[in-house]
Structure formats: C-alpha cells, structure tokens
Amino acid sequence: MDNIITVRHLRVHSRDKTLVGPVSFSLEPGSTTGLCGPSGAGKSTVLRALVDLLPNGLTRDGDLQVLGRTIAPGKGDANLRAKVVLVPQTPVVFGGSILDNALFGLRHVLRAPRKVLRERAEQALHEAGLWKEVSDRLDAPAHTLSVGQRQRLCLARALALEPAALLLDEPTSALDEQSRDTVEKTIAALHGRRAVLLVSHDPAQVERLCDTIIRLDQPTATSPTVTVS
Numbered sequence: 001m002d003n004i005i006t007v008r009h010l011r012v013h014s015r016d017k018t019l020v021g022p023v024s025f026s027l028e029p030g031s032t033t034g035l036c037g038p039s040g041a042g043k044s045t046v047l048r049a050l051v052d053l054l055p056n057g058l059t060r061d062g063d064l065q066v067l068g069r070t071i072a073p074g075k076g077d078a079n080l081r082a083k084v085v086l087v088p089q090t091p092v093v094f095g096g097s098i099l100d101n102a103l104f105g106l107r108h109v110l111r112a113p114r115k116v117l118r119e120r121a122e123q124a125l126h127e128a129g130l131w132k133e134v135s136d137r138l139d140a141p142a143h144t145l146s147v148g149q150r151q152r153l154c155l156a157r158a159l160a161l162e163p164a165a166l167l168l169d170e171p172t173s174a175l176d177e178q179s180r181d182t183v184e185k186t187i188a189a190l191h192g193r194r195a196v197l198l199v200s201h202d203p204a205q206v207e208r209l210c211d212t213i214i215r216l217d218q219p220t221a222t223s224p225t226v227t228v229s
C-alpha cells in the first residue's frame with residue numbers, strides 16, 4: 001500500500017536561516033514513528049509543515065506528499081487536515097461543551113445525523129481514555145477540564161475524525177502516570193490501523209511505542225541533519 005505521508009528534503013526557513021532540515025522520511029499505513037531530538041531541533045515545526053500550517057514568517061521547500069497528492073506550500077486545505085490531524089502540545093479547547101469539542105471537526109467533515117456523530121464522538125472519548133471522567137457531564141463547559149483532560153479531549157477530537165495519520169506533539173507531557181498509561185494504550189491500539197508520528201522527549205516511551213525513529217539533531221547554520229533508524 002502507498003505511504004500515507006512522504007517527505008523529501010523538507011526544509012523550513014525563517015527570513016534569515018534554515019530552521020529544520022533537510023528531512024526525508026515516510027509514514028507507512030499503520031506505522032508508529034517517533035520524532036525525537038533536543039529542544040529547538042524543529043520537531044513541532046516539522047509537524048506543522050506536514051499539515052501546511054507553518055507560523056507566519058516561516059516557509060518550506062522540498063516535497064510533501066499526502067496520500068499520493070503533492071501539497072504545495074500554502075495549498076493545504078480542510079480535506080488534508082481531516083486526513084492528517086495534528087494534536088498540538090498545548091491543548092486547544094473551544095468555547096462550548098465537552099461534547100461540542102469532541103464533535104468539532106467531525107461535524108464539518110461528516111454529513112450524518114447528529115446521533116451518528118455523537119456515537120462517534122463518544123467512542124473517541126472512550127479511545128482517548130476520557131470517557132469515565134466526563135460521561136456524566138458532557139454538556140459542561142470544556143474549559144472546566146484540567147490540562148491533562150483537555151489534552152485527552154484534543155486527542156478524542158482527532159480520533160473522531162478517523163484520520164489516516166495522527167501527528168502527536170508530546171501528547172503525555174502534561175499527564176500524570178495513570179493518564180499517560182491510558183494515552184499510551186490508545187496510541188498502541190492505533191498501531192496497524194493509523195499512521196502515527198509521535199514527538200516525545202521520553203526515550204522509554206518511544207521505545208515502547210514506535211517501530212521507527214526519526215532523530216532531528218540540533219540544527220546548525222551549516223549542516224542540519226536527520227537520521228532515520
């Protein structure tokens with residue numbers, strides 16, 4: 001089967017320097033890949049480049065293909081972001097209820113009766129390990145959740161889309177041990193079903209979950225490097 005994502009010689013630049021790359025790798029269907037490297041090496045920037053959502057002032061070059069389609073810079077769209085879903089390190093919850101947040105995104109990509117959407121959102125809350133904590137207050141404002149719960153809500157929102165690839169930026173960094181284990185189980189259960197690109201500072205976690213590791217070295221002005229093992 002074709003790769004979900006193929007990246008060749010991807011580089012990200014600010015106005016005056018190259019911040020990341022060149023990076024080349026591919027994500028096969030169902031694979032779990034770790035993206036590692038020191039702080040500032042460009043892990044979050046790579047994830048944002050993959051969904052064509054770089055911050056203002058940053059540009060990319062190189063080749064990005066998603067599900068066989070070349071994504072030119074600035075040409076990423078809602079369709080791409082439903083197939084390749086980024087869960088950022090800092091959880092973003094919207095105004096509205098916990099359920100509204102789990103449905104956000106799904107409502108835009110799936111035309112189905114509300115009952116069907118709700119079932120899928122509830123299933124995603126189960127998968128993200130949040131269901132027990134929120135099942136009796138789905139209509140409560142999402143901002144009443146703790147940071148760790150918000151992180152799992154964002155994961156649920158992404159899972160509800162049933163994406164081909166999930167890009168997870170340090171998904172357990174704000175979690176206690178128990179919640180971390182729950183999220184790790186969720187990620188492990190995705191193996192073989194969805195491509196996952198996992199940014200993690202925890203070598204043991206990468207070892208537990210990933211079958212391939214991409215290491216970004218600290219970029220230097222002359223020779224940023226990447227290794228794939």
Ligand SMILES: Nc1ncnc2c1ncn2[C@@H]1O[C@H](COP(=O)(O)OP(=O)(O)OP(=O)(O)O)[C@@H](O)[C@H]1O
Pocket residue numbers: 014019037038039040041042043044045046055056057058
């Ligand atoms: N909008 C921006 N403008 C200029 N430079 C930026 C911008 N965003 C990120 N950078 C720079 O790009 C580099 C990579 O940042 P990035 O956040 O991707 O690193 P990271 O590996 O994810 O770090 P961490 O592990 O600390 O989260 C850093 O040097 C950072 O300062």
